[in-house]
Structures are given as structure tokens and as C-alpha cells.
Amino acid sequence: MDLYGEKRNAVRTIVFLCVIMLLLTIVDLLPVDEWRRGDGADTFVSVPKPTKETIKDGTFMREYESFVEKEFVSKDNWQALRMHMDVWRGVREINGVYLGKDDYLIEKHSEDAFSEQNIQKSMEAMQKLLEEFPRGKLMPVPTTDNILTDKLPAFAPYYDQSGLMEQIKSTLGEQAVIDVFDVMKEHAEEEIYYRTDREWTSLGAYYGYLEFAKAFQLPVKQYLKQEPVKVSEEFRGALYEQAGRAVDAEEIWMFPATTDKRYTITYDGTKTTDSFYEPDYLEGADPLGYFLDGRHAVTEIERESFSEKKLFIIKDGFGESMIPLLARHYKNVYVVDLSCYNDSLIDFMKECDENGDMDVLVLYDCVTFAESFRIP
Amino acid sequence: MIFSSTMFLFRFLPAFFILYFVAPLRMKNIILLLGSLFFYAWGEPGYVLLLLILILSDYCHGRFMGRSKRKSTRMFLLCTALLINVSVFGFFRFLDAMPLGVCFYLFQSMSYIIDCYRGKVKPQTNLLDYAMYVSLFAQMPAGPIVKYAEVEKQLHERKPDVVQISHGCSRFIVGLAKKVLLADQLGLLWADISARDFGELAVLTAWLGILAFGLQIYFEFSGFADMAIGLGACLGFVFPENFRYPYIATSVSDFWCRWNMTLTGWLREYVYLPLGGKKKGVPRRILNICIVWVLIGIWHGTGLRFVVWGLWFAFWVVLEKLFLKSLLRRLPNWFDNVYTLFIVCMGWVVLGIPQWQDTVGYFEAMFGRNGAGWYNREAFYLLLEYLVLFVVAVIGATPLTQQIATRLSRSVTGFGIAQYRVLEKLVLALLLILSIVYLAGSDYQPFLYFWY
Numbered sequence: 001m002d003l004y005g006e007k008r009n010a011v012r013t014i015v016f017l018c019v020i021m022l023l024l025t026i027v028d029l030l031p032v033d034e035w036r037r038g039d040g041a042d043t044f045v046s047v048p049k050p051t052k053e054t055i056k057d058g059t060f061m062r063e064y065e066s067f068v069e070k071e072f073v074s075k076d077n078w079q080a081l082r083m084h085m086d087v088w089r090g091v092r093e094i095n096g097v098y099l100g101k102d103d104y105l106i107e108k109h110s111e112d113a114f115s116e117q118n119i120q121k122s123m124e125a126m127q128k129l130l131e132e133f134p135r136g137k138l139m140p141v142p143t144t145d146n147i148l149t150d151k152l153p154a155f156a157p158y159y160d161q162s163g164l165m166e167q168i169k170s171t172l173g174e175q176a177v178i179d180v181f182d183v184m185k186e187h188a189e190e191e192i193y194y195r196t197d198r199e200w201t202s203l204g205a206y207y208g209y210l211e212f213a214k215a216f217q218l219p220v221k222q223y224l225k226q227e228p229v230k231v232s233e234e235f236r237g238a239l240y241e242q243a244g245r246a247v248d249a250e251e252i253w254m255f256p257a258t259t260d261k262r263y264t265i266t267y268d269g270t271k272t273t274d275s276f277y278e279p280d281y282l283e284g285a286d287p288l289g290y291f292l293d294g295r296h297a298v299t300e301i302e303r304e305s306f307s308e309k310k311l312f313i314i315k316d317g318f319g320e321s322m323i324p325l326l327a328r329h330y331k332n333v334y335v336v337d338l339s340c341y342n343d344s345l346i347d348f349m350k351e352c353d354e355n356g357d358m359d360v361l362v363l364y365d366c367v368t369f370a371e372s373f374r375i376p
Numbered sequence: 377m378i379f380s381s382t383m384f385l386f387r388f389l390p391a392f393f394i395l396y397f398v399a400p401l402r403m404k405n406i407i408l409l410l411g412s413l414f415f416y417a418w419g420e421p422g423y424v425l426l427l428l429i430l431i432l433s434d435y436c437h438g439r440f441m442g443r444s445k446r447k448s449t450r451m452f453l454l455c456t457a458l459l460i461n462v463s464v465f466g467f468f469r470f471l472d473a474m475p476l477g478v479c480f481y482l483f484q485s486m487s488y489i490i491d492c493y494r495g496k497v498k499p500q501t502n503l504l505d506y507a508m509y510v511s512l513f514a515q516m517p518a519g520p521i522v523k524y525a526e527v528e529k530q531l532h533e534r535k536p537d538v539v540q541i542s543h544g545c546s547r548f549i550v551g552l553a554k555k556v557l558l559a560d561q562l563g564l565l566w567a568d569i570s571a572r573d574f575g576e577l578a579v580l581t582a583w584l585g586i587l588a589f590g591l592q593i594y595f596e597f598s599g600f601a602d603m604a605i606g607l608g609a610c611l612g613f614v615f616p617e618n619f620r621y622p623y624i625a626t627s628v629s630d631f632w633c634r635w636n637m638t639l640t641g642w643l644r645e646y647v648y649l650p651l652g653g654k655k656k657g658v659p660r661r662i663l664n665i666c667i668v669w670v671l672i673g674i675w676h677g678t679g680l681r682f683v684v685w686g687l688w689f690a691f692w693v694v695l696e697k698l699f700l701k702s703l704l705r706r707l708p709n710w711f712d713n714v715y716t717l718f719i720v721c722m723g724w725v726v727l728g729i730p731q732w733q734d735t736v737g738y739f740e741a742m743f744g745r746n747g748a749g750w751y752n753r754e755a756f757y758l759l760l761e762y763l764v765l766f767v768v769a770v771i772g773a774t775p776l777t778q779q780i781a782t783r784l785s786r787s788v789t790g791f792g793i794a795q796y797r798v799l800e801k802l803v804l805a806l807l808l809i810l811s812i813v814y815l816a817g818s819d820y821q822p823f824l825y826f827w828y
């Protein structure tokens with residue numbers, strides 16, 4: 001006798017829950033690779049085969065278990081769902097990227113990067129460079145979190161790099177440092193950093209250029225007088241990939257005054273062109289390669305000009321978009337990217353510096369400088 | 377293979393239950409035994425032999441005990457059986473390499489042997505049934521400890537009706553959600569904070585960390601207990617409860633009447649009372665209390681800190697028995713609650729941090745002795761990030777949700793009943809799916825190793 005339909009209700013509950021479980025089990029057991037892999041997974045682990053030994057010592061069980069876990073049906077979608085729920089419940093950081101206000105993705109920098117030991121080594125390398133080239137200047141560009149502090153999630157901790165800046169100045173001397181903190185802070189309301197990348201935008205690079213020109217006493221070219229040109233509105237940067245978080249795409253701009261054809265640009269001594277910009281990159285995986293053709297160990301820029309001045313830039317994956325702005329002031333600009341350059345740097349620099357009056361710019365973001373400025 | 381893994385949920389569980397329900401009645405216990413052995417062998421293939429030997433040994437001891445009438449023989453049999461079980465426990469404890477579930481099945485077999493000796497239960501004549509009782513996979517990973525006397529009848533006569541099974545299903549899902557949605561997530565916060573430099577933790581951060589850890593332990597452990605009770609119900613067993621909202625306790629003694637109840641119950645019945653309990657004078661009673669809590673400590677893990685952890689509670693329980701309880705009774709309820717939580721949290725620090733110097737450092741952080749201040753940006757950031765989780769967890773640690781569910785289910789109007797039944801299914805499905813999202817969507821499973 002089932003007076004209140006209690007049993008019937010119990011059966012319904014059981015059936016309902018069992019259907020969910022069994023459906024997932026069956027779908028997961030189906031041997032259709034595309035289903036199992038979801039969208040982005042590129043490593044397909046095959047079903048482990050049991051042998052006498054692997055069963056005996058338990059490796060088969062562990063492998064099979066991790067196979068079931070890794071290859072669970074449409075793993076990617078579960079992961080994406082999980083991330084949404086995490087964000088929904090209050091998580092403000094994924095994979096070392098802060099989910100900031102107004103769709104800003106801002107890289108989180110751990111304090112370990114700023115260990116006194118690393119900073120000391122970077123300073124020593126810089127001092128060594130300055131001994132050889134007293135006209136050298138260091139431009140440590142603060143990272144997004146230090147400038148766009150109001151875009152950070154509420155209370156998000158960040159390492160204040162102004163202390164590092166003071167330390168650099170007092171060690172190397174004021175004249176050897178180009179401080180862009182103030183100018184960046186001043187323009188923090190404008191779009192000076194990408195929302196989805198750790199790079200500065202062309203506008204940010206322009207403000208960096210103003211300080212550069214001031215420091216080397218060059219006549220400033222007012223690039224903003226001519227309307228900047230939008231070259232892409234589908235840009236999603238490295239932090240977008242890292243966080244895997246869906247935010248709107250953003251724009252890439254450039255200054256039209258940098259496109260006159262008086263330059264000869266040689267990448268790694270092989271590829272030669274007359275433009276700083278490579279539109280092919282905009283559709284690819286590394287859209288910022290648009291500026292100066294992505295990463296190259298050595299880039300040489302030559303300009304038809306009466307001036308004999310030379311500039312040597314040492315950088316590490318940051319700041320390419322500033323180079324087209326300052327190239328107009330020099331006959332030769334040499335750019336070395338230390339992330340892919342392994343020869344003796346000082347020798348190469350001396351080779352370039354025939355007249356002994358070459359300007360030298362070390363263009364780094366603060367974190368990379370503190371972490372790993374070393375001279376090969 | 378733990379319950380909250382895709383392997384268990386989408387391989388073992390469906391396969392096992394299909395077999396179990398398809399099998400004819402007399403085969404069910406064999407399926408259950410084979411399933412349990414498979415479950416155990418999957419995780420610890422080397423130790424399944426040990427399990428079988430222990431089962432055989434205890435079974436034979438029980439049989440011999442049943443046959444002999446002489447008290448001295450029975451005593452001798454009891455001693456050898458206990459010696460074997462205790463030395464196996466001691467051996468693994470000393471090595472600090474306790475295989476999955478050993479803690480639980482040893483305590484279960486000991487309850488059987490002692491009750492046989494006392495004549496409380498009849499020695500089991502069917503080896504299969506006995507083996508099934510000891511190795512039952514449902515409570516293997518994390519309890520509850522089921523005394524033989526509690527399930528003696530159920531070993532043979534189980535007729536789970538659909539209502540019991542549906543309760544079992546919902547209990548399992550609630551347990552799964554507790555483990556995956558609360559314990560694992562709060563565990564991330566504790567993992568984060570406990571990996572930092574304690575010299576720079578603000579007071580607020582340190583307290584957030586230890587609260588997260590305390591809630592993590594509770595939801596992990598009680599989640600596993602819920603899953604075990606739920607699975608048991610689906611199989612027709614009625615397992616004892618293991619937790620009764622410990623964080624609403626109003627004294628440390630009360631806390632231990634609500635936390636891991638089957639372990640404390642076991643120790644009470646087989647250690648505390650035989651030692652004389654409170655009948656042999658105050659000093660003896662204090663000693664007995666200390667012995668019980670040292671054993672609780674040792675049961676949880678290897679090392680001095682577990683003993684210290686046990687004695688810390690023993691200290692407060694003794695104080696309460698002596699005078700503190702009568703004092704607390706005169707104070708408002710919320711104060712008793714805060715006092716208990718405070719003592720318990722102190723205990724979690726000892727349990728949660730492996731190195732002594734770090735433990736001291738953490739205490740210093742909790743009381744602002746490290747000079748890092750009361751709060752900082754980081755503390756507020758973490759608080760905001762975990763606020764929702766903390767609120768849900770704190771509500772979940774009180775009887776509130778249970779009370780609401782009970783009230784709704786008591787509805788008498790037809791519409792009320794229908795409403796409750798739909799809501800129940802939706803909530804369960806939601807919890808199940810959310811748990812699966814978190815299970816399938818992560819590559820990493822935090823795991824409190826020391827329960828095992």
C-alpha cells in the first residue's frame with residue numbers, strides 16, 4: 001500500500017538520478033575520439049593495456065584511472081564550465097592572471113620574481129654594460145598591475161615596483177635611468193596597456209618614446225598629430241590564452257607617420273623589408289608580431305639620412321611597438337632580443353659602434369629586468 | 377579509487393550496481409564481497425592478501441571461541457586475535473605507510489572479536505558473510521566504523537525497499553557535493569595559505585586559513601561518511617551516523633560526541649569503559665580520558681604531533697569534567713560555542729602543519745605576534761574570493777538546511793508534497809551535476825592523506 005505515493009516518488013528519484021549517471025557513463029564509454037576530446041585537447045592518451053606485471057604492482061590501475069580522468073567525455077567543456085562557476089563564486093584569478101575590472105586581464109607577479117639576489121645580478125649586468133657604454137640608459141617599464149591599479153580586482157595584492165625603481169636609480173645613477181612611471185600614471189585613464197596582453201599599446205609606447213626623447217635630448221616628433229590607424233579589432237593577447245577566459249577582443253593601432261618607406265629593415269641578416277609592420281601576423285597566433293615581424297635575435301634598421309647617429313636597443317620580448325617611433329632619429333638602429341640572442345653582446349655592440357658615440361637603450365619591463373637581465 | 381573520482385562514479389559504481397541488482401538473492405553477498413575485494417585490490421593490490429589473511433584469522437578465532445566453553449581458552453583466543461590486529465595497526469602506523477582502509481577494517485574486526493568474547497554476538501559461521509562485513513567497500517576509505525553487532529542481522533536479511541534506496545542515492549550525492557564542492561575548494565585556500573611564509577601572514581589571513589582547513593576536514597570526512605551511509609542504504613545496510621554537526625558543539629566534550637562518532641563510540645565501548653570509565657575515582661578517570669584521546673591521536677596519524685593533538689583535547693575534556701562545564705553552563709550559549717571552536721581550531725593548527733617550528737610560526741601569525749599586522753590587502757582579497765564558499769560552508773555545517781528540508785517534507789497538502797518532490801529532485805540533480813563539473817573539470821584532487 002502506497003498511501004501518499006511515497007514509493008512511486010522514490011522510484012522516480014532513483015530513475016532520474018540513475019539516468020544522469022548512466023547516460024554520462026555510456027557516452028564516456030563510446031569510443032568516438034572527437035566526442036571525447038572536446039575542442040582543444042591535442043594529446044589523446046590511449047587506453048592502457050593490462051599485463052601481469054603492471055597489475056601486480058598497481059601501475060595499470062593508476063594509468064587506467066588517470067586515463068579515465070584525463071579523457072573524460074568532453075573534458076574541455078567541463079573545464080570551461082568549472083571556470084565559469086569559479087568566477088561566479090568569487091574567484092578573481094586564473095592561472096596567475098587577475099580577472100580585472102572592465103574585462104582587463106592583468107598578469108599577477110609573485111614576489112619571488114623580485115628576490116634581492118635576482119635584482120642584484122641584473123644590476124651588476126647593467127653596471128657592466130654602463131662601464132663599456134656610458135651613454136647607455138635603462139628604461140624599466142612598469143607592468144600593467146602597477147599602473148592600472150584601479151583595474152585590478154578589489155584588494156588584489158601586487159608588488160609595488162616603484163621601490164625597485166628607486167633602488168635602480170640609486171645604484172645606477174639618475175642619468176642612466178629613464179623613468180616612465182610618472183608619465184604612465186598620468187595617462188592611466190587612456191588605453192596604454194592591452195587588456196589581454198602584458199604589452200603596452202602603441203599609445204603607451206608613444207608616452208615611453210616621449211621620455212626616451214627627453215632623456216637623449218632628441219627633438220620630439222608629435223605622432224598624435226596625425227590620426228592613428230586601427231589595424232585590427234580582433235586582437236586577443238597572450239593573457240587571454242593563459243587565463244582561458246572569454247573577454248571581448250580589442251584593437252591594435254599604429255601611427256601613420258612611421259610608414260614612410262625610407263627604411264631598410266633586416267631581420268637576422270636574412271629577411272629584408274622596408275616596413276616596420278607585417279600585417280600577415282594579425283590573423284595568426286601572435287598578432288603582436290605585426291610590429292617588427294615577431295621575435296628576432298638581431299634586427300637592423302637603416303634610414304636614409306644625413307645624421308650619422310646610431311642606437312643600440314637591448315630588449316627581452318617587450319616594447320617592439322616603440323621602435324618604429326624612435327627610428328627616425330637615427331641612421332642605424334640595432335635591436336637585440338636577449339630571449340633569442342646567445343653570442344657575445346659586448347663584442348657585437350663594439351663592432352656596431354664605429355664612432356664611439358652610439359646611444360644604448362635597455363628596454364625591459366620591470367619584472368623581466370629584475371628577474372633576468374643577464375649579458376651573454 | 378576514491379568515491380569522488382570519475383573512475384569510481386563512471387566505471388566501478390555502474391558496473392557494480394548493475395551486477396548486484398541483476399544477481400539472484402543468494403549471489404548478492406558474493407557479488408558484494410568480490411566487488412569489495414576488487415575495489416580494494418584496485419588501490420592496494422599488494423595488501424589484498426593481508427586483508428584476506430586477517431579476515432581468515434579473525435574468522436577462525438571467532439569460530440574457536442564459539443566452540444570452547446572454558447573461559448581461559450576464550451581469553452587466550454581474544455588476546456591472540458587482538459595482538460595480531462593491534463600489531464598490524466602498530467606496524468603500519470610506525471612505518472607511516474597505512475594502506476587504504478586498514479584503520480577501519482582492523483577496528484571492525486576487533487569489535488567483532490571482542491563482542492564474540494563477551495557473548496554479545498554469535499560467532500559468524502559463514503566465512504563469506506564475515507569477509508563481506510570486514511571488506512565492505514562502502515565504508516572502506518573513510519568510515520564510519522561499523523560494529524559487527526550493528527549489522528549482524530543485515531548480513532543475511534537485507535530487503536532494501538525503494539524508499540531506502542532513494543534516500544541512499546540522495547545521501548550519496550549530498551556527500552559527494554560536500555567533498556567536491558566544499559572540501560576540495562576550501563582545501564585550495566588552505567593549500568595556498570599554508571604554503572606561504574608564516575612570518576608575513578596577517579592575523580586575518582591566518583584565521584581564514586585555519587577556518588578553511590577546519591571546514592575542509594569536516595566536509596571531507598563527513599562527505600565520505602555520507603557517501604558510505606548512502607551506498608550502504610542502497611545495498612540495504614543501515615550504517616551508524618559519524619557526524620552530528622560538530623561545529624555547533626557547546627563544549628569540547630560535546631564536540632567529540634559529534635565528531636567521528638563511530639570512532640569515539642568504539643573507543644568508549646572497548647577502551648574507556650573496560651578501563652573503568654569514571655567509576656574508579658577522579659585520578660583514574662583522568663588517566664582513562666588521556667588514554668582514549670592519545671589513541672584518537674594515534675589513530676589519525678603517525679608522529680608526535682598527533683599525540684599532542686589528542687592530549688590537547690584530553691586536557692580540555694578533563695578541565696570540563698572537573699569544573700569548566702559547570703562554569704560554561706552559566707555563560708550564554710554563543711560563548712560556549714566560540715570557546716569550543718577556538719579550542720578546536722588550535723587543534724587543527726597542530727594537525728594541519730607538519731613541522732613544529734612552522735606550527736609555532738602559525739600560532740604567532742594567528743595572534744599577531746609576527747608583526748605582520750591584523751590585516752592587509754591580501755587578507756581582504758582572499759576573504760572576498762572565498763566569501764561565498766565560506767558562507768555556504770558555514771551554513772552547511774549547521775543543521776539549518778536539514779531543518780528546512782525536513783519542514784518542507786512534512787507538508788501535508790497535495791500541492792506542498794508535489795512541490796517538495798520536484799524540488800528535491802532538482803536540488804539533487806543540481807548537486808550531482810555541479811559535483812561532476814568540478815570533478816571532470818579539474819586535473820587535481822586535493823586529498824587529506826592522513827585519514828587513511
